[in-house]
Amino acid sequence: MHHHYDVSNAFYEWVLGPSMTYTCACYPRPEASLDEAQENKYRLVFDKLRLSPGDRLLDVGCGWGGMVRYAARRGIRVIGVTLSEEQATWAQRAIAEEGLGELAEVRHGDYRDIRDSGFDAVSSIGLLEHIGVRNYAKYFRFLQSRLRPGGLLLNHCITRPDNRSEPSTHGFIDRYVFPDGELTGSGRIITEAQDAGLEVLHEENLRPHYALTLRDWCANLVEHWDEAVDEVGLPTAKVWGLYMAGSRLQFERGGIQLHQVLAVKPGDRGGIGDLPLRPWWAA
Secondary structure (H helix, E strand, O other): OHHHHOOOHHHHHHHHOOOOOOOOOOOOOOOOOHHHHHHHHHHHHHHHOOOOOOOEEEEEOOOOOHHHHHHHOOOOEEEEEEOOHHHHHHHHHHHHHOOOOOOEEEEEOOHHHOOOOOEEEEEEEOOHHHOOHHHHHHHHHHHHHHEEEEEEEEEEEEEEOOOOOOOEOOHHHHHHHOOOOEOOEHHHHHHHHHHOOOEEEEEEEOHHHHHHHHHHHHHHHHHOHHHHHHHHOHHHHHHHHHHHHHHHHHHHHOOOEEEEEEEEOOOHHHOOOOOOOOOOOOO
16 A cells, blocks of 8 residues: 555646546546546545435545545545555645535544444445455455444445456556555455445446546646656656556456445345435436
8 A cells, every 4th residue: 555655645646636536537528627527426426325414424545535525525524544644644634724624534544443333324435456355355344334224335446357367466567556456356346245234236337437537647647747757756657657558458448447336234124214216326
């Protein structure tokens, strides 16, 4: 985690843009800007979780706090947690600058150290890739335990297109980019969520959206190439350029995918509250 996310906040600001969001965006139109698409992604997660003012949200692996601040602006009480000290520091400053401190909090630490419970919703956007497949059962059981009965979980992560492939990353990405990262198919993720006592309501594949996201990150890196090299050095800048371009190609060709899985924690006798009979969010 530290190897990948504590590169440099300035470097990430140049690559990711003002949203400081290092996860797949959701493009309302192919020509939409990166910032518009990232805002739309947060809107989609927010709507799927049926959040209303006064609700409590836990955002695990919160990064620079994009989802935390999006929800807090809409009256949600949010706790975010990240293992990256640089991310936490940046997010805490952004929360203070926006005057969201009464609603939003970002903690530097392990999500498993969160003792608060009874959340109305949990969002996990781009964390599962770092968990390790052998740890999925514990991961989903923990998130399930943080929810109130009827609470919703949204898991958003990169996946493989099948459930048979070796989960570990290999070669270039494992050595230089994501040490010990692991990917598997959406079927394995859904199985583990169900076995942890969650009822899966919906899943969708946003693969083309990640190709577009990487297109825009690559363009940002090219635009800020000289500053990036000065900040992190030529070898790191080259690694990131190659990694993002190669990932874009993989998403375009279907070698990797991006799935959102929405689940609910059933209450006694399988009750799931007042959830509508059909999906309630706009695409």
